[in-house]
Amino acid sequence: MHEYSMTSQIVESVLKEARRHDAKIVLQVRLILGNLTFLNPEQVTFWYRLITKGTIMEKSRLSIQRKEGTVRCQRCEYEGNFSYEDDPLYHIPIPTLLCPRCGNIVEVVNGKECIVKCVKMVV
Amino acid sequence: MKSGIKDVVKAEEGETYDIELDVNILEANERLAEENRKMLSSYGVEAIDVMGSIGSGKTSLIEKMIGFLKNRYRIAVFKGDLTTTIDAEMIARHGVESVPINTGRECHLDANLVSKALRRIDLSMTDLLFIENVGNLICPAEFPLGSDKRIVVISVTEGPYMVIKHPFIFMDADVVAINKIDLAEAMAVDVNKLKREVKSINPKSVPVPTNCRSGEGVREVVKTLGL
Numbered sequence: 001m002h003e004y005s006m007t008s009q010i011v012e013s014v015l016k017e018a019r020r021h022d023a024k025i026v027l028q029v030r031l032i033l034g035n036l037t038f039l040n041p042e043q044v045t046f047w048y049r050l051i052t053k054g055t056i057m058e059k060s061r062l063s064i065q066r067k068e069g070t071v072r073c074q075r076c077e078y079e080g081n082f083s084y085e086d087d088p089l090y091h092i093p094i095p096t097l098l099c100p101r102c103g104n105i106v107e108v109v110n111g112k113e114c115i116v117k118c119v120k121m122v123v
Numbered sequence: 124m125k126s127g128i129k130d131v132v133k134a135e136e137g138e139t140y141d142i143e144l145d146v147n148i149l150e151a152n153e154r155l156a157e158e159n160r161k162m163l164s165s166y167g168v169e170a171i172d173v174m175g176s177i178g179s180g181k182t183s184l185i186e187k188m189i190g191f192l193k194n195r196y197r198i199a200v201f202k203g204d205l206t207t208t209i210d211a212e213m214i215a216r217h218g219v220e221s222v223p224i225n226t227g228r229e230c231h232l233d234a235n236l237v238s239k240a241l242r243r244i245d246l247s248m249t250d251l252l253f254i255e256n257v258g259n260l261i262c263p264a265e266f267p268l269g270s271d272k273r274i275v276v277i278s279v280t281e282g283p284y285m286v287i288k289h290p291f292i293f294m295d296a297d298v299v300a301i302n303k304i305d306l307a308e309a310m311a312v313d314v315n316k317l318k319r320e321v322k323s324i325n326p327k328s329v330p331v332p333t334n335c336r337s338g339e340g341v342r343e344v345v346k347t348l349g350l
Binding site for chain 2: 013105116118120
């Protein structure tokens with residue numbers, strides 16, 4: 001949903017780091033996107049190509065790693081994937097905050113990330 | 124070997140650098156939200172997000188809650204909209220502080236806008252703050268503002284699939300008001316099914332059927348919020 005503004009911030013933070021190292025060119029940017037964010041990787045890539053045009057990031061490769069949403073249960077100490085409502089009507093499974101093991105309420109641990117993990121650049 | 128500091132190791136000209144950056148892009152908003160939260164709690168202000176679809180009745184619900192609460196709490200309302208101050212003026216007529224926040228083109232409030240609005244009110248004269256977000260069931264879920272509790276408002280006139288089409292916003296909701304229940308029959312919408320769907324996505328949340336025109340169910344929303 002906010003792919004343009006998010007991607008602008010991603011590019012800005014990489015360029016800032018590149019300037020700090022007097023980099024000539026950025027080769028690669030590795031991004032981690034949680035499955036619970038509203039960021040569509042395809043749209044992020046689309047904006048990335050447009051926003052980096054004319055900068056030292058223009059030819060860089062953007063690799064996006066999806067991170068699964070995970071939850072933790074305080075009652076049975078389950079930690080792992082969400083359970084899903086899987087009604088054929090929904091087309092995609094709907095995540096629920098019920099513990100898949102004991103049915104208690106769980107809290108979200110992972111899945112809300114949008115992290116610039118690492119950058120490869122030539123100095 | 125001679126002791127003392129050695130020369131700094133640097134990449135040679137043309138060498139490749141691999142840098143662990145680990146920058147969280149959503150963190151800027153989260154940090155500001157945390158500052159808002161601290162400021163509100165230092166003044167003992169309880170802040171409640173009101174989110175929900177366009178025209179679902181967010182402002183009507185706030186107006187009705189003010190009716191129940193204004194004798195016991197000093198209330199302020201932040202009213203997020205793309206443009207206009209129509210709703211903010213409507214709320215101000217109830218004799219509470221009302222700050223319009225116009226986002227221009229943005230589809231959600233963020234912690235920065237809320238922090239600016241916080242400077243417009245006298246927090247020492249405020250007990251309760253409602254922050255009404257822009258009508259939207261998607262974006263506000265991604266931007267915490269610094270409040271303590273969250274209400275999501277949907278209504279039966281949006282059809283029977285509002286909950287399962289937008290599951291994420293319900294994950295952080297404490298109360299889900301299912302509004303305009305007086306129209307449920309005409310809309311052929313099963314309110315109990317909506318309640319079940321809310322509960323299955325987020326068992327912690329409490330779905331409350333409401334009619335914010337007559338006031339039905341509003342007392343229960345207030346009670347569920349612990350007010």
